[in-house]
Amino acid sequence: MNTPDHMSYLIAAYSAIWILIAFFLFVLMMRNRRLLNQVKELEDRLQDLENKREGGSRE
């Protein structure tokens, strides 16, 4: 049973496991990064709003 051909199945199975786990980890990281970008966008919008209000109160 321990032919090199069968070892290649073992290597393929364990490689597939790590590739899929790494892919899911990558997806989670991307979603996390998208969240951080959205937070940045909200901070910018909030800053704009504050600037507008400050400008309005000076006038």
Add this chain to the structure above:
Amino acid sequence: MKVPIKHIVLFILTLITMETALIWALGVAPPDSEQGDVQRIFYFHLGCIWPGFIAFFYVAYASIRYLLTRDPEWDRRALSSGEVGLVFCSLVLITGPIWAKPVWGDWWAWDARLTSTLVLWLVFLGYTRLRDYIDDESKRPRISAVLGIIGACLVPFVYMSTRLFETMHPKPVIAGDEGSGIKHPDMQMALYLALAAFSLLYIVFWQQGREILEGESRIKNVKAGLNLLEDES
């Protein structure tokens, strides 16, 4: 952004357990007398499916809690668990045929165990993707919860399928009949380590997924509030 210490400890523990499980499965456990080294696929194959089953049961539990309380936190917990369960079920469906080819001589057999696992995978693929196609936000978690509960009901059938029907798939190793299972202590240790590693990985992934879903929900609420303020000014 500060990562809580318990998350770091859990992550390190998962890495160590996974590494030990890998060493035991590929190095310490002896090769199977009939199947040879290809049998080593089994440790991670089975190591994936049990936490996968737990993930699907948790979907059912969290979905029931959601239907009772209508608290969106339970919907997020269920969705995160469903996503991780789907990944683990995918691993089982990939490693199973890779093991089957040299042992059975074929990649796939349409027997009860393999077909029911594929159906389970399809149900949870639907569960995780369904909410993208429901526009009504009030209906979205409710319909998903019902599908999640139905999907989890399939899990006992998948487990029992090798007992209920004549299948090519080996008989259960965990809680199996007398005579089934593995006897060598190093083989048993390899299996237990793989189960522990994937259980820890499930917790790590589930926690991360739940936090991301919570963050998305909170950002959505803040955006809605900000839109109102911008309209007023």
